[in-house]
Amino acid sequence: MQPPTSANGASRRASRGDLHCQEHKQPGARPVLDLVAALSTIATDSTLTLWPSCSRTNSPLKSAEKPKANPKQGSPKEEVQYPTKAEQRRNDWIIVKQLFADVWPKDDWRTRGTVLLGFVLLISAKLLNVQVPALYKSVIDSLNVDLASPPTARIIAGSMILRYGFACVGTALSDELLNAVFANVGQRAIRKVARETFERLNLDLKFHLTHQKGGLTRAIDRGTKEIAFLMQAISFRIAPTVLEISLVCGILAYKFGWDFAAITTIALAAFTWFTVRTTSWRTRFRREANQADNKAATVAVDSLINFEAAKIFNNEKYEVAQYDTHLHNYEKPSTKITTSLTFPNSGQNVIFTSALTGAMFLAAQGVVQGTMTIGDLVMVNQLIFQLSLPLNFLGTIHRELWQNLLDTETLGTLVNTNTLTADPPGPNAKPLALAKGGSIKFENESPDRLIFRGLNxxxxxxxxxxxVGPSGCGKSTVFRLLFRFYHPSSGIITIKGQDISAIMLQSLRKSIGIVPQDTPLFHSTVLHSIRHGRLTTTDEEVMEVVKKANCYDTKVRERRLMISAGEKQPLVVARVLLKDPEILFFNEATSTLDAHTESEFLKSIHSPLLSPSHGKPRISIFIAHRLRTVVESDLIIVFKDGHVVEQGTHEELLVLDGLYRSMRVQQSSYGGEEAVVSETASEDGVPEEKKVKELEVVEEQMKA
Known part of the structure; x- marks a missing residue:
């Protein structure tokens, strides 16, 4: 047993420095996502306000005045730094390159074979498509004969019409087969990105504390849905469109001369330049719409989660007005996206129509001069009209490509976030060895954010x-440091002499069990929620540990609203029993329980949870405000202002003139501690004479 220590001089440990606790600092992520990194990493963008704050508790409100929301008056605009054009272009090309990793995945010959089949169908469709105008010309020229001509001419015309029909059918069939073939590739990519993005959501605690779930889920949903379009556009739309345009220009130049090719080339250049410029101009509207959409989703989810507060304070209409305000903020940029499309569409039509008119004028001159036939004129018309589809599609692809890249921007930031709770690199990470048990030791650490000072x-x-200690003294931070939710920048924490920063994260967390203040349960049966303690357990093993819960078929609904606090705690005990860890944390586990339920709960954990695990002694750590729950502890560590001020047993600390005794006296005077202890004296296993002695000491202190 360690000797009791106090701030007043009783064998106090010498401080060897300061311990601070640092929340993770995420490196700035690229503003546009690297989609392949989406499959492996995650970070916070320091330049884009991707999840701007939607808190409604920070703005001052006049006393006794109910807040009013004006849907027409949008929320104040926030300063948002956008990437430069060069940065945007560079990062977009990174996305394009990485998308090919999904289109042509390594060691996945099934997907590669599907892609090759798609390219065969694609080339077939384009070759057949450019044959259609030539066959149409032949049909018209073959019909330009005297009605009294021999039947052979009619046979030739009929065969040309059949070939024309086969070419049209073949083109359409190849396009449809291409869409069917690519559906497998696209959906497989969506599943891969969505699964691995969800997997990467297992991030540092700071990430989940600083990101609002509504906007986060909306951004993930929007980004994953656009992946299939991006892959299809890049793989089977852009390159084929360029191929088709090249074939048409080549045919025009070869059959009709350089002037037709010049008109087509100039029109293509003007069309492309105009499309790129107008698309870049419309980009900011899409960004504003995405941000407003994320905010609206955040407010909606926040209001639904906190529906009790809204009803208690009769603020349902206020919540609706807040949501409508953000919908209004989304409506404005969304309307601009639609209305601003009028200008690029009109400009593209003017450019294309001008090129078609010029080419038809030259073809008509050729017919008049006798250098071209009526079929040639029709062929020129058909070839240029045939360009209208890929040109319009190219404009749409460029516009949609930019829009989809912006839609996946937040997802990119998410999947590029680097988590500091990963295992050490290389072969240095080792499993935690607790063959014969071991102690936990905190030695002088100094992170950036000051929480602890001289913590040893x-x-x-x-x-x-x-x-124990006052609120905010760092009691819960001890658990978060040990669980590696936070990473100190200096100092070490060891378990049986093993530095936890060099331990495999899964091995470390497998050895630690926690009974939290707020019991996390899933929206399913109690059986499912308890099984999270050890997923490989059988139903019989679960039933063995939930006999006392008596509600394993109860539906737990979202946020556990159908189960009381007293019913939830036994479920958590059952879950921890299944996990069977060597280290136990009780984080304010009884703070929401009444005296009787608390007594029953403490009795339930004494025998099953605190007994040795596989013959190894458990380490159990209680974080508590109610001091009556820790009287039987072998060691009580008292925190104040980020450092240890007292250590010892309950009896040893009571005789000291220190913080623990002061807290004990305060709780006794405010809450009737004597009555509670007396009522449970025969039930919680604490010897009666010890409680009498304790009460006598407390009474003397109160009189003094």
Whole structure:
């Protein structure tokens, strides 16, 4: 047993420095997502406000005045830094390159074979398509004969019409087969990105504390839906369109001369330049719409989660007005996206119509001069009209490509976030070895954000240790440091002499169980929620640990609203029993329970949870505000202002003139501690004489 220590001089440990706790600092991520990195990494963008704050509690409100929301008055605009054109272009090309990794995946010959089949169908469709105008010309020229001509001419005309029909059918059939073939590739890519993005959501605690779930889920949903279009556009639309345009220009130049090719080339250049410029101009509208959409989703989810507060304070209409305000903010840029499309569409039509008119004028001159036939004129018309589809599609592809890249921007930031809770690189990561148990030791650490100062203490193996102190002194941060939710920049935390920063994360967390203050349960049966303690367990093993819960078929609904606090705690005990960890944390586990339920809960954990695990002594750590729950601890560590001020047993700390005794006296005077202890004296296993002695000490202190 360690000797009791106090701030007043009783054998106090010497501080060897300061310990601070640092929340993870994420490196700035690229503003546009690297989609392949989407399959492996995640970070926070320092330049884009991707999840801007939608908090409604920070703005000052006049006393006794109900907040009013004016849907027409949008929320104040936030300063948002957008990437430069060069940065945007560079990052977009990164996306394009990485998309090919999904189109042509390594060691996936099934997908590669599907893509090759798609390219065969694609080339077939384009070759057949450019044959259609030539066959149409032949049909017209073959019909330009005297009605009294021999039947052979009619036979030739009929065969040309059949060939024309076969070419049209072949083109359409190849296009439809291409869409069917590519559906497998696109859906497989969506599934891959969505699955691995969801997997990467297992991030640092800071990420989940600083990102609002509504906007996050909306951004992920929007980004994953656009992936298939991006892949199809890049693989089977852009390159084929360029091929078709090249074939048409080549045919015009070869059969009708350079002047037709010049008109077509100039029109293509003007069309492309105009499309790129107008698309870049419309980009900011899409960004504004995406941000407003994320905000609206965040407000909606936040209001649904906190529906009780809205009803308690009769603020349902206010919540609706807040949501409508953000919908109004989304409506404005969304309308601009649609209305601004009028200008590029009109300009593209003017450019194309001018080129068609010029080419038809030259062809008509050729017919008059006798250098061209009526069929040639029709062929020129058909070839240029045939260009209208790929040209319009090219404009649409460029516009949609930019829009989809912007839609996947937030997803890119998410999937590029680097988590600091990953395993150490290389072969250095090792599993946690607890063959014979081991103590936990915190040694002088100094992260950037000051939480602890001179934190040096040891949690002995096989002991029940409690950490107490005023709110905000760092009790819960001890757990988060040990669980590697936070990473200190200096100092070490060891378990049986093993630095936890060099331990495999899964192995470390497998050895730690927690009974939290707010019990997290899933929207399913209790059986499903408890099985998360050990997914490989059988139903019989689960039933063995939930006998006391008596509700394993109860529906837990979203946010556990159908189960009371007293019913939830036994479920968490059952879950931890299944996990069977060597280290146990009780984080304010009884703070929401009444005295009777608390007593029953403490009895339920004494025997099953605190007994040795596989013959190894457990380490149990209690984080508590109610000091009556820690009286049986082997060691009580008292925190204040980020450092340890007292250590010892309950009796040892009571005789000291320190913080623990002061807190004990305050709780006794405010809450009737004596009555509670007396009522549960015969039930919680604490010897009666010890409680009498304790009460006598407390009474003397209160009189003094």
């Amino acid at each position: 203490f040891e949690i002995p193996a096989g002991k029940r240790v409690a950490t």
